[in-house]
Amino acid sequence: MGHFNIPSHLNPNMSIVDISDNKIQGPIPANICSVFPQLGRLNLSSNFLQGNIPPCxxxxxxxxxxxxxxxxxxxxxxxxxxxxxxxxFLRLSNNHLSGKITPTIFCSSSLKFLYLDGNKFDGNIPSIDISTFPYYSLSDIDLSNNNLSGELPRWIWNVSNLQTLAVSNNQLKGLIPVELCYLDSLKFLDLSKNNFFGPMPSCFHAQSIRHLHLSRNRLSGTLTNAFFNSSSLVTLDLSENQLTGEIPYKIGTLSALSVLLLKANYLVGEIPIDICKLYSLNIIDLSQNKLSGRIPSCLSHLTFEPSDGKSSTLDSTEVLGLVGIVDFGDFLRGANYFGITEFELFNFRVEEPFNLHASIHEQREEK
Structure with a gap:
């Protein structure tokens, strides 16, 4: 462990400084720019640096x-x-930065990747007019785990090449804008752990989106027209909202779906037989709803094979730590998870015997 000491003389040929993953402490030297005037890449991540970011x-x-x-x-x-x-590329994640986010950070014509997550920024996300820029290159924005408030500014939904938007665990509110439907490049959207309310946009037909996290908001309405033309969707997390109605049979059209989390809503009716068409499904949690009727017998024939690097050695209780885990032994072990509560299990009738050893782990919590 030591301080970040740099030479006092000019080093015009130094273009890369990478001292990440060390135990360096103290401030970033104020003369770093004058010593390395041709610096192109600076990586000081995962240290114990303190102080302000040098303006230079x-x-x-x-x-x-x-x-x-x-x-x-x-x-x-x-x-x-x-x-x-x-x-x-600018990553300032997981520091103690605070105050308002300066609007100019979103006005750069060159910036493509912006990560400000895990800080103490507050206030509204700045409003800007991107129509004045001949080319706007920002594709990844992560502002999660701050203290941001207000509504999502409209300009975000006009960033045609936006691929990642993460603003989870803030105090954002308002409706999810209908402009979300027209982001053709969007692959990852995380609005979870905020105060968004109202229905989900019914026009959501984005073919590119792969991971959608809207949990722990106050979203309401039904799932009738939401998301079911998104054939590339891998993760759908709508848990802990106020959604009502039945699980639509159209859910079977989400051919790439691997994770389905609908826990802690007000969904009713039976589990649609079409859920068995989700051959890539690894994790499903329907617990803490008002579902009834029959558990589709085809669930007993699904292999629930781990996919894309998911470990097959994890216990189901380690995957998400969710409530009401029904553990079907080795059948749903590893990254494979099927969740309903003990109370809900008594409201279901199984069409055919599962012929599996089942044990119920109850970890009740308030909704």
């Missing part, structure tokens, strides 16, 4: 990437750093 970093015309994540930096984002015309 935004003045370096050759700077492409800055990663200061997982430190103990405080203060805000320097205005000059936010105005860089060359910076493409």
């Amino acid at each position: 970093l935004g003045n370096l015309k050759t700077m492409l990437m800055i990663d200061l994540s997982h430190n103990q930096l405080y203060g805000g984002i320097p205005e000059m750093s936010a105005q860089s015309d060359s910076l493409m």
Whole structure:
């Protein structure tokens, strides 16, 4: 463990500085830009650095990437750093940065990847007018785990090449804008753990979206027209909302679906037989609803094979730590999970015997 000491003399040929994953403490040297005037990549992540971010970093015309994540930096984002015309990648995640997010950080013509998650930023997400930019390149935005409030600004839904938007665990509110339907490049959307309310946009037909997390909000209405033309959808998490009605038979059209989480809503009716068409399904949680009727017998024939690197050695209780786990022994072990509560199990009738050893682990919690 030591301080970040740099030479006092000019090093014009140094373009990459990477001292990540060490135990360096203290401030980032204020003269770092004058010592390394041609710096293109700066990675100081996963240390114990403290203090403010040097404003001069935004003045370096050759700077492409800055990663200061997982430190103990405080203060805000320097205005000059936010105005860089060359910076493409900025990760300031998991520090103690605070205050309002400067609007200019979203106005860069070069920035493509912006990660400000895990800090103490507050206030509204700034409103800007991206129509004034000839080309807007921002594709990944992560503002999760802050103290942001207000509604999502409309300009976000006009970023045609947006691929990732994560704003979970803030205090955001309002309706989910209908403009969400037209983001053709969007692959990952996480609005969970906020105060969004109202119905989900019924026009959501995005073919590109793969992971959708809307849990722990106050979304209401039915699932009739939501998401069921999204053939590439891998994760659908709508748990802990106020959704009503039945699980639509159209759910069987989500051919790539691997994770289905509808826990803790007000869903009624039977589990549709079409759920058995989800051959890629690994994790399903329908617990804490008002479902009844028959459990489709085809669930006893699904292999629930782990997919895409999921470990087959994890116990089902380790996957999500959810309530009301029904553990069908080796049948649903590993990354494979089927959840209904003990109370709900008594309301179901199984069409055919599962011929499986079942044990119920009750970990009740308030809804």
